[in-house]
Amino acid sequence: MISTIESLEDTIVEIIAGRCGRDKEEVKNAYFDGTDHWLKADEALALGLIDAIYDVEAVPEESTTDDIYRIFTNRLVLEQQPQNSDKMKLEDFKKIPRFANCTDEAAVMSILGETARKADKADDLEKENGELKEQLSRQEEERIETAVTDAVTDGRIGADQKDTYKNLLKADFKNGLTALKAMKPKKLLKDKFENQELQAGESPWEKRQKEIRENIRK
Numbered sequence: 406m407i408s409t410i411e412s413l414e415d416t417i418v419e420i421i422a423g424r425c426g427r428d429k430e431e432v433k434n435a436y437f438d439g440t441d442h443w444l445k446a447d448e449a450l451a452l453g454l455i456d457a458i459y460d461v462e463a464v465p466e467e468s469t470t471d472d473i474y475r476i477f478t479n480r481l482v483l484e485q486q487p488q489n490s491d492k493m494k495l496e497d498f499k500k501i502p503r504f505a506n507c508t509d510e511a512a513v514m515s516i517l518g519e520t521a522r523k524a525d526k527a528d529d530l531e532k533e534n535g536e537l538k539e540q541l542s543r544q545e546e547e548r549i550e551t552a553v554t555d556a557v558t559d560g561r562i563g564a565d566q567k568d569t570y571k572n573l574l575k576a577d578f579k580n581g582l583t584a585l586k587a588m589k590p591k592k593l594l595k596d597k598f599e600n601q602e603l604q605a606g607e608s609p610w611e612k613r614q615k616e617i618r619e620n621i622r623k
Contacts, residue, residue: 414433414437418432418433418437421436421454424453424454425452425453425454426453446458464476498513503516504516545575545578548574548578549571549574549575549578550571552574552582552585553567553570553571553574553585554567556570556585556588559590559591560590560591561585561588561589561590561591562585562588570585
């Protein structure tokens with residue numbers, strides 16, 4: 406076991422020495438003397454044991470040993486995750502047919518920019534198309550309402566049939582409108598009299614009503 410430990414120790418010393426650019430014996434005498442040695446981040450950076458210092462949240466002073474272990478384990482997991490995993494490399498882009506001929510990142514960015522501009526135009530066209538459809542829909546509703554109202558007014562259909570003919574026109578406006586126009590308006594006697602000229606300050610309708618009442622009394 407001692408032999409195994411010493412062999413492992415020599416391997417670790419060699420790694421640290423190579424990392425720090427120091428002699429193996431110097432490292433062994435400084436840090437492998439049977440006691441624990443602790444280094445701060447800036448000290449480890451100065452020795453070359455680490456490449457950089459990352460800003461992390463401070464460990465709370467009231468943390469227990471288990472808390473500290475958990476905190477540093479979580480940090481280790483995060484540090485081992487690939488950095489900038491959301492950024493595709495040039496080789497990844499070249500696997501896409503559209504980017505196959507790109508020789509550098511500038512060419513990729515140029516294509517991405519053009520794609521983004523086309524997407525913006527497509528969004529604008531879609532918005533414009535939606536507004537146009539809404540406008541046409543309103544115009545159609547107005548035409549249907551006008552056609553049905555006119556048909557009710559001149560007696561071609563009854564007021565109770567209004568919704569039925571609205572649905573008919575919505576389903577097939579051209580044929581529905583043709584059917585409505587083919588109906589004959591109902592001419593009321595009242596309308597006939599009201600269209601005649603007034604005589605002696607009394608409308609023909611009022612005059613006829615007066616005659617009817619007089620005949621009834623007789």
